[in-house]
Amino acid sequence: MTDALTITRRGAVLEVVLDRPKANAIDLATSRGMGEVFRDFRDDPALRVALLTGGGEKFFSAGWDLKAAADGDAVDGDYGVGGFGGLQELRGLNKPVIAAINGICCGGGLELALSADILIAAEHASFALPEIRSGTVADAASVKLPKRIPYHIAMEMLLTGRWLEAEEAARWGMINRVVPADELMAAARETADLIASGPPLVNAAIKEVVREAEALTFQDAMNRITKRQFATVDRLYSSEDQLEGARAFAEKRDPVWKGK
Template sequence: MDEDLSDVVRTRIEDRVLEVTLDRPPANAIDLPTSRAMGEVFASFRDDPDLRVAIVRTAGEKFFSAGFDLKAAADGAAVQGEYGVGGFGGLQELPDLNKPVIAAVHGMAVGGGWELALSCDLIYASEASRFGLPEINAGTLADAATIKLPKRIPYHVAMELLLTGRWMSADEAARWGVVNEVLPDEEALMARAWETARLLADGPPLVFAAIKETARAAESLRFQAAMDLVTSSDLPTVATLYSSEDEQEGFRAFAEKRKPVWKGR
């Protein structure tokens, strides 16, 4: 991790869940060193067999994250500089991340801050949260959001957000399916995020890995091509699952009407 960033990107581990907290006042903006540090944290999470799920949260009340640090850019920092192993924010380009990641959004998720949340598999938000893509006002492109949003919500809604930079409330985000659930406050938000994280941590890790890899591979394929890829076991996580002890354990547990014991092998 970049020097002196352990207080900016904090981590704690409980019940095989990694909680990552970005704490960079006043707006949790992400500069290049912070992005690299986040990438190292998430790469370590990916590679640690004892960790099953991650929660991404930020400190403070007003901002989830203001995205890329435009003040640093104004001082000469390259917008397209070295973001680190996972790309911006450590997540959106991290290869082979086959574990569930939950975003707990409280406050304003702006530009790259919203893109950070979109890089997660589940998004919970507090009622105080708002989402916006104001990059047009800074003369730049919300690149990841421009790629992702039109695939996740109606095209015309996505384009309105990208072209006008208007704000979206947490309730509207839930209505369009951008977030999974809206919670009344930060306390309820974190309780819900941890409830889901513990549920997933007790789930079958090899199945989760196969789900994530299959979803990624299928994104650019027609249905039959994607099905052929899965049924031929050409995806490494699928091949591992189909020859695993865990798959046999799942079958036995179902037949014996008991809870399965997942070993991740």
């Protein structure tokens, strides 16, 4: 673990604050620490949702720590389990992650945010991929961003490094919504609590199907679902929660989800 992370368990929600002044940049040690945090979140049945934000009010994260790189951190070094920031390549993460964007979100910080499932931003937040100006490639963003927003907007960001303010980012669908800065955490927590109150086995199935279907045709994905070839779907269809949902509907009451 690292002092750059503040971890809080709030019921079934894990809150992770990346706090490395001034820019919440991520060096190798911090990345490895984040990987441990999100791996443990993935493997803890009591936790259902993670909420990630940055410390302070100016930066969510500026991404890769160039000062650490100048001191010897190799760009191709050991980022730890889950890859850069602990989320981008974490296998089997079938739980929802919310990013509360509290300020500047650029470079690897934007790539980290794109690893979340829901992005809520403060009004003063801004977004960019400035790697082009330092002669390198925003690798994860080059893969993800053209699938999230219109191709031409993504390519403009990648090829020019231009900035998007929060309202424009929301207009293109990069983020879910924009809220006043003093309402950011309340909005993120409200969303986290809503998801955490839902059926965890369904959330897991949604995450696995969406992730795996990206590389499949529609029919192949549907065949795998109906044949219960996704582990999360198979578990869901054999679960007590599947029956509980039907019973609660028939009895006109709120379901009680047990995650089994």
